[in-house]
Amino acid sequence: MMAPVTDASKGLVLIVEDERPIADLVRLYLSREGFGVQVEHDGVAGLAATRRLRPVACILDIALPGMDGTEICRRMRADGDWTPVIFLTARDDEVDRILGLELGGDDYVTKPFSPRELVTRVKALLRRAAGPPETDRVRQLGPLALDLGRRTVTLGALPLTLTATEFDLLAHLAGRPGRVFTREELLAAVWGYASHAGTRTVDVHVAQVRAKLGAAAGLIRTVRGVGYTADA
Numbered sequence: 001m002m003a004p005v006t007d008a009s010k011g012l013v014l015i016v017e018d019e020r021p022i023a024d025l026v027r028l029y030l031s032r033e034g035f036g037v038q039v040e041h042d043g044v045a046g047l048a049a050t051r052r053l054r055p056v057a058c059i060l061d062i063a064l065p066g067m068d069g070t071e072i073c074r075r076m077r078a079d080g081d082w083t084p085v086i087f088l089t090a091r092d093d094e095v096d097r098i099l100g101l102e103l104g105g106d107d108y109v110t111k112p113f114s115p116r117e118l119v120t121r122v123k124a125l126l127r128r129a130a131g132p133p134e135t136d137r138v139r140q141l142g143p144l145a146l147d148l149g150r151r152t153v154t155l156g157a158l159p160l161t162l163t164a165t166e167f168d169l170l171a172h173l174a175g176r177p178g179r180v181f182t183r184e185e186l187l188a189a190v191w192g193y194a195s196h197a198g199t200r201t202v203d204v205h206v207a208q209v210r211a212k213l214g215a216a217a218g219l220i221r222t223v224r225g226v227g228y229t230a231d232a
């Protein structure tokens with residue numbers, strides 16, 4: 001195990017990946033961008049590292065010795081750790097499983113991937129997790145109150161637990177009630193990139209937000225053939 005770089009200005013990114021060439025490549029690209037990088041090669045050590053090092057973001061391979069990446073993420077969320085997570089998947093059919101499991105992951109990249117693309121995703125995630133500059137604003141949507149500074153959502157008096165991505169998606173829709181956003185627009189605004197291949201990501205995250213809104217799920221309306229809108 002290599003020691004983490006602790007003086008990196010942008011914070012520490014944890015990579016849990018058992019294929020060393022991939023881990024080394026990602027480490028190189030992230031280091032160049034000013035991130036500290038810690039690499040773990042098995043799932044158990046990876047989960048321990050999330051607790052010990054408090055990284056700013058985690059990149060988790062799915063199939064790992066010891067414990068799958070999905071299980072690491074599930075345990076992080078169960079512990080109340082909402083650090084942004086990007087999954088690395090080896091196969092396209094894993095994507096459906098990841099998205100369907102409601103593990104609380106924020107994004108995924110399918111192998112083989114461009115390290116530059118992965119770095120872009122990490123930076124986009126961190127920009128979002130840092131929150132918008134308008135720190136004192138509360139955005140109201142029907143019975144929902146979104147505190148953009150604290151990044152919390154309450155439904156009436158009930159606090160809701162959303163992932164960083166779910167929060168950003170809801171906040172974006174709530175920012176302009178009645179405006180219909182296409183999936184590509186939402187991908188660009190919330191995930192920081194746009195591609196047709198990623199549009200089902202939007203659908204799955206909308207479904208997860210709705211599930212958490214419970215009785216208020218109808219506030220996010222599907223506009224068939226177009227995208228989504230928030231009803232004021």
Ligand code: CA
Pocket residue numbers: 017018019061062063064
């Ligand atoms: Ca693997």
